[in-house]
Amino acid sequence: MSEHRYVPSEVEAKWQEKWEASNAHDTTHDPNKPFYYCLEQFPYPSGRLHMGHVRVYSIGDVVARFKKMHGHNVLHPMGWDAFGMPAENFAIQHGVHPNVSTHDNIAFMRNQQKQLGLSYDWSRELATCDPDYYKWTQWIFQLFYERGLAYKKKAAVNWCPECSTVLANEQVIDGECWRCDSEVVKKDLEQWFFKITDYADRLLTDLEQLQGGWPERVITMQRNWIGKSTGAEITYGIHGRDETLTVFTTRPDTLYGVSYVVLAPENELVQKLIEGYAGAAEVQAFIDSVRKASEIERTSTDTEKVGIFTGSYAVHPLTGEKLPIWIANYVLPDYGTGCVMGVPAHDERDFEFATKYQLPIVPVIDPGHQDALTEAFTGEGRLINSAEFNGMANTEALTKIVEVLEQKGIGKATTSFRLRDWLISRQRYWGAPIPMINCPSCGTVPVPKDQLPVLLPEHVDFGVKGKSPLETNDEFVHTTCPSCGGAARRETDTMDTFIDSSWYYLRYTGKGDGTQPFDTEAANNWLPVDKYVGGIEHAILHLLYSRFFTKVLHDAGLVNYTEPFESLLTQGMVVLNGAKMSKSKGNVVSPEDIINKYGADTARVFILFAAPPDRDLEWSDQGVEGAHRFLNRVWRMVENHIPILRKNNLKADASGDAAKKLRMATHAAIKKVTEDIGTRYQFNTAISAIMELVNAIYAYPEGADAGTKAEAIRTAVILLHPAAPHITSELWEMMGETSKLYALEWPVYDESALAMDEVEYVVQINGKVRERLVFPKEATKEEVESQAIASEKVQALLEGKSIKKVIVVPGKLVNVVVG
């Protein structure tokens, strides 16, 4: 009977053109409406979309469209995290300039996004590789520099040989490069750092603000990454020398148990200590061997602890005892002071080390038994062998001993963080040049602001090993010093691309007057982002960096809040047969194929329906078929009722039983879908609620009130619109409606429609369901109780037993407790 078949390609192209031509998705600024910022992490323009992209965008689009219909001004932008190494590697292999391949990729992917019917305000699109954008990335770099948050230092840094560039700590995963999985090695280089450690405390405490809005595990991961420890720094004298050494410890209460002191092999003091020592050569050989070890070998708990005596002795700050100074591989150079006091009796690592090298093990906290220690005792207890502190609880001694040290000026309470400064230099081409100049007489000088951006030169030699590509362009390198006018050299490193993505969400809100990176008023108006949707893989990296940027920009007076993302939705992966889709596994399902075969609406509905957003989604071709079947079912539902849907003077009369039931189903669906999308962000159950309504409409008896049916159909189409915008727009038009569905007001459910005249009670005996009885909704507790007990079924089961208690939950159940 249906002449007019559902052809997704036609319907989708039609509506995409209409929306584009009418700027349907431009951001509104109605002062009477609340403002809502819905943001999905912008993609790297890799070439084409994968299913993971389709999933994030589908989720974001449902939220954005729902909020618009729900009476909000919605900012829903899209852009490109466009700098990065793949484009540069592609250039090396195929000779295509990154600027060309990147823009080609962007054009292709933008087109794919449009095919998905995503409601972006394209007028705000940005790409981080555009000079108009990276000018401001450079501006922000200089802001950091002016505020003492960008500095250069020579350090042993993480070097990825495959990418031939350095990496930040966060970008080293299990000793391997986050991007290419090559083993990372240490290299001594002078590099630029951002002083994120200055913000460690605030990055930690502000996590509290995010409770509730962020997944607990992301908060935990950040907390662990920042890794705050409270303890003390204690200064030891060195026997026969003027120098001192300072250790960091979380256990100053065990100070009397120190039997040796250990330095990291890299510690500068080591070289002084071994000068003139007979065993210096051996020590040096040891240091070299440790430094050769990879990051994995060095930091794994499985690695055997090895060390060597330096020939020098430290002086115990309270007892004056001589303590041998060792160096060992288990002491890290860049945590705490790079120097540890060894308390073998109460620290597992020290115990292992002391046992191996036969160093004294002196218990100073009563382990509760007389036997010799076979392992470190790390529990709590009372102090022993600790002079005047004997008998004191160790928790109390912890502060008391620090007090004594403080009075003597040889110790202080302090905290230590695991977070390290952010290494931001990259020896690569396709990134924002660091806007600094090195002058032989003036030192490091910023490029004057009016000369920004420092443009990337087009012609460079990409493939020279061990050289930043920018170094190969003489014209770029040679410049004059802004301060003295003399010949000077530019910085030839570019910035970590995570810097580009640390502020892009601000740029979307407004470009401002050209004196700063974004419009402060607009940014304050829209931010913090109300819903940020992205992958869990950024739990530390991007999310930590962006939080850091926001705090710095706040301190500089550029924004008036301290956290950028109020609420975070981390979507799970799209997997096939339990494995992440990847080219190498050959298990990739391409979005193009799905869109071509079924249309974007089907892809969206399937993805939203198949799993809750934060869980991994198992791809299922049959599931896609099911989603498509559902849309066809909706199509036929409308098509077969055009006459009653077009009669707009048709009044609904829900007085009959069937009509009353359908009206209830309609309003229950409105309630459920509104809550699921608007507050629970559980799109799978929202879709299932719409399916239930559609099923109820199909089951509606012939001849029952048509107006009620029309209302139900119209509602189902509206509720489905955020998930499947094209087909619903077409159906809306087929119904003879002239309004824009996307601009329609979201329906409000009628509480009274949900109230039933009669309620079914479950009657339990000792918690087991034995009977179901229907009562009028106004029946009192007493009536329900007595009638439930009086019922035939219950009476039969009560024979020979006595009623101990009866619980009545109004509107729900009766539980008769018998003995």
Added chain:
RNA sequence: GCGGGUGUGGUGGAAUGGCAGACACAACAGACUUAAAAUCUGUCGGGGUUUCCCCGUGCCGGUUCGAGUCCGGCUACCCGCACCA
């Protein structure tokens, strides 16, 4: 080792402490059809003496009139951190 999360039919998944398995997928049966597809209808956790009853949400225990849900312990898997003193 530490921290976090998850365990429910053949599958994806539903269930403010109140009828476990909504909604789908798959499977099976039927209707329509010459036939198929599409569509529609029905069955669909296990077992039994089958109008009814018993068992069942990883395992053991607890709280409660009532536990998938709360508490304690265990176990398996996943994720993060991992010699951070």
